[in-house]
Amino acid sequence: MTEKKILIIDDDQHLQLGLSARLRARGYRVTCAADAISAITVARKELPDLIILDLGLPAGDGFVVLERMRDLADLAAIPVIVLSARDPADNKKRSLDAGAVAFFQKPPDNHEFLAAIRHALGETVALSTFLKT
């Protein structure tokens, strides 16, 4: 089985470092992007199995990234987990409506967060079916 690829889109270098260490230890391949523009470029180049997306990004926020991904055929099917410091009261529903599979507020509970990642990677096909309906 090939390694699953995860793309972390977050402008916080420390978070990239810590989270990618954890994910690599779990056997995933991790790439990172720090702004909205390079996020799309890297995503198209890498075609990851999962994207972990921050909402507050330089050069356009996470919602912009989500929207553009839905318009791009090669990215539309990739599940996205939003991980943001923003208030879930305002942003959770918006994220899910925009096509994210889950919303976590920073700092996330490790157990739940990793479970969601596993889940999202395991259900890639079924979930992409939902996105189309």
Add this chain to the structure above:
Amino acid sequence: MTPEASRRADAPEYSPPATPILPLCDSTLLQEKGNMQVSPALRADLLDLKAWSEILMTYGRTMRVAVALTDSQGQVLGKCHNPQPVWQLVHRAERDRGSGCPFCINTLLPCTAVADALRTGGTVMVRDQVGLTHVSVPLLLGKLRLGAIVAGQVFDRYPDSLVLRRVAKDYGVSAQQLWELAKEQRPVSSAVLQASGDLLCALGNAFLRQRYSAILETKLAETNGRFRLLVEGVMDHALFTMDSNGCVTSWNGGAERLLGYVDAAIMGQNFSCIFTREDIQNRVPERHLHKALIAGRADDEGWLVRGDRKQFWANVNITAMEENPGISRSFAIMVHDVTEQRKIAGVLEDARQERQRLEEKLLSHVSHELRTPLTAIYIFTTNLLDGVYGDLTTYQHEHLTLALENVQQLKSMVSDLLDITRVETHKLTVEPQHLSLAKLIDDVLSTCLTNAAVKNITLRSDVAPGLPFVWADPARVRQILINLIDNGIKFTPPSGSVTVASRPYVEKEGFLCLIVSDTGCGISSENCELVFERLSQVSSTTEASRSGLGLGLFISRELVSRHGGRIWVESELGRGSIFYFTLPVFSLAKLCSHVLTAPNLEAGCVTLIAVDVAQVAGAVQADILLEVRKVLERCIRPEQDVLLPSMSDAEPVKTFFIIACTDAKGFEVIASRMARELRKFDSASKLKPAISSTTLLLAPGQFGKEQIGDVAARIDQLVQSHLMGKDRLQ
């Protein structure tokens, strides 16, 4: 003390004489002045010699007697009017005459004429040994003895020569000379003098009263003048009066300036002209007068219109004045322009809102910004603890665990900060749903177990079995419970215990009470209310227990009240605390009330539909079930049917229940629509729905209003047996 003075001191209080000389009681004067206090200044004014001179002189000349005025102590004020020659002689003799009566020739014997007159309030006549007589009359103002008038120094007959000679000797004049003087004084008989004394009494007291009225009138005029000046001078308030119909009867300078009408123009006009057209249409002026008539006054704030049609925001006070009781009432109005104040208040309110907005922005910004570094710390710490970077020594592991605990604490504080801003901006909302408390409490207790174990505190659940479902937000109830339990752990010494329990809440129907009790330090009774306030951490608690922002109970209170419940604490210092909070019980009957009606049930068109979802291969995922729920929601008619919340503790829910307003035939239609929709929705993941139904039937006439609860209970029973049957099948 002179004999006269001592006599005065001993004299009993004045009592009216048997035959009053002046009928004083016929007027209000006596009542008014019965116990009046006359100031020394007024007293001096009343007995002002200048005013009295003319009347005394006239009297003296007419009656051919000497007249003098005395004060209330009997001391002669000023000079003697129309003095008699003998009197003058005595005065010229300049002999020391003691403090006796100046009218007595023989001063060796005390004269009590004045004192007696003051004491008795009646006319007193004295005749001395030389045959000189004088009469004393009191001046009375009500019960007050203001002074006396003495008249006399006349012979009632020509004196006998022996006596004259002795007097002449006493005063060092020749008997001849004295005789010459005495001759000039025409004798007045005692009877005449007595009569003239009565006349003097009447005259004196009449004059005194006239003088009193004159003084009062002057003072009143002065006061009136001052008041008028004051009213006129008030320029920033409009003051005016109206008759009982609301027509203007007076108009001050402030009214002219503020309302823009000169008094000539407004006098006699109805005051409603200062109100706006809408107010006049709504009969506001009349209502104000009516209110003032009933309550004595009416206050209001609103727009008024000036003579030049400009409007201003005014404070209006109308007072009803009762001038002629029972006849008609007039009104006094005070109008104050508060347009500026209103503007300022508006600006202040804006500033307050702006400040609140900034505060909220700051807090939410802080809460947001704290999360980013907190996340990095959290991730690195958990990475280390989970061995991502290699194995740790026991010591390292222990200390990193402590670090992680602190991170968790910081995290909950940051969340509290955010909740606080939500409370203040009324954004703290709860999303109630059908919730199983038993499951949630178990879950919360296992979360809190680590904390309790560290402090060697026993965590107990004493929740009654078969706890009803509640209608509450699970995340928020969890937050409240964790808050209360963590608090209990924090304030309980090692080897104590924290217990979660439940009891029915009898005080309010449809509510359930949860209890979190501890064996900790307790709260003094005066602090029992305060603990729920913002940032209230009772100062006496030990340093070790002080952690957190002191916001937890405040937030808990807000959350409980948003569920419609209440929270309170019973505690005693040193004996632990018991926190109570109530939550609304989920009511199936309430949820389905619009379907469960008598006609529906009697007609047999209430059907319980169960939709079981299974997948051809593997377990159904929670998100798919969420989507299924959405599909079913679209299939029902919301005004007629109810998609029940998940009625089982098991997650994820694979059975959906619908109370539909339909009979057996209608069910076929609904079932086929649902099956079609679900197939359409899920062509790939191969869901397999099984749709079954039970019609709730009631014989006609059986149904009473109270039976909705019974029907709901039956639905609940059917649901539970369906779920259990399915469990058995699996």
